[in-house]
Amino acid sequence: MNKFAYSALVAFVSSLLTLITIVWVVPTVAETEGKVREISLDELASHNTADSCWKEIEGLVYDVTDFIDRHPTPASVMTEWCGRPSTEGWVDKGNGRPHSAGAEALLDDFLVGYLAGADVDLDALNQPATGSGAASAERPATAVDAGAGRYRDGSYYAEAEPGSRGTFGIIEITVKGNRIVGVYYDELSRDEDGTVNYRKSADMNYAERWRRVSGGVTQLSTYPAYEQMLIEQGVPEGVDAISGATGAYDAFVGLATEALSTAR
Ligand code: HEM
Known part of the structure; x- marks a missing residue:
């Protein structure tokens, strides 16, 4: 074999060995x-x-x-x-x-x-x-990621004073793993014996009346939207008002803040 062919072979074999070493030593x-x-x-x-x-x-x-x-x-x-x-x-x-x-x-x-x-x-x-x-x-950065919404595990409840029609807002917030995992907001009324006899979240007549004046926005979509925003953001301040539902927004944020004040 001439000198040139020999050096070429040595160079080829050594680069092959280097390659094998890299593949073998460096993990994927x-x-x-x-x-x-x-x-x-x-x-x-x-x-x-x-x-x-x-x-x-x-x-x-x-x-x-x-x-x-x-x-x-x-x-x-x-x-x-x-x-x-x-x-x-x-x-x-x-x-x-x-x-x-x-x-x-x-x-x-x-x-x-x-x-x-x-x-x-x-x-x-x-x-x-x-x-x-x-x-x-x-993933999108949220208040949850920032650790702003860390609470003690448990269920937290707050209830507003009854308004003129006798209904009152309530909120139930479930915290698991130090985060809000469930929120239920509603307006209720009760019989004298305490039995709940009305839930606005299921009042289709009210939804129909609200729909006519608000151009489509009703409690059927806004209550779940507020609930979802609180779960996602982790703090009441992170919940945005939905246009056409600012009354429910004020009540929701007020009750959420009250309920969570005992969860810190
Ligand atoms: C893939 C199968 C799963 C199904 C069918 C399922 C179904 C559900 C249902 C029915 C609810 C309650 C209703 C609601 O909040 O709207 C819920 C809530 C929830 N689930 Fe799951 N789930 C699944 C997996 C998971 C896993 C793997 C996790 C773990 C991270 C998880 C975390 C949560 C949380 C934190 C909530 C509270 C509401 C929320 O943040 O969306 N789920 N899930």
Whole structure:
């Protein structure tokens, strides 16, 4: 072999060895993170019980076992999806509404990996985690993320004085994992024996009258919207007034502030 061919061969073999060393020594992005690894459908399916409950949501796989008891529904709503691709249950809680940004922020804590073949941005996932979750960088910043809405776990209730028609506003706020996970706001009235005999949230005649004067806005949409905003923002100050429903806004924010004052 002439000198030139020999040097070319040595150069080729040594660059090949360098390449092999790099591939062998430098771990893949997913391996460095450890937390974010590929998970097959079979592996996902093997975690299909309340004792080990994994769910795939939008390509990512979460171990939500510890959250089953904290989820604000009977456990069966959660366990029905264990071991399964669950985006459908996530984006529609069964009432046509998706989970809140607050719920999404909770998800990060449960991340175990991504489903094989899922179209996920591994580079983004493997960014050094800011806060608790690897994917939090993609998510909108809310008061919940900033920790402004941290409360003691429990149920908090406040009730307003009855107005001229005898109805009064009430709010019930559920805090789990130090965050607001459920809000119920309504205007009620009671019989003398204390039984609730009226809920404005279910008063279709009132909705119809309100619709006519407000150009479409009614308590049927504004009460849930205020509830959702409080869950998402974590603090009453984060709730925005909806035009045409400022009376309900004032009552909602006042009661929410009162109820949460005992939760700090
Ligand atoms: C994929 C299956 C799931 C289904 C079918 C489901 C269904 C529901 C339902 C019916 C509610 C109560 C009704 C409502 O608030 O409008 C709810 C609320 C909630 N769920 Fe889930 N859920 C699922 C998974 C999860 C997971 C994995 C988490 C964990 C982060 C979670 C966190 C929450 C929270 C924080 C709420 C309070 C309301 C909100 O923030 O949206 N859920 N869910």
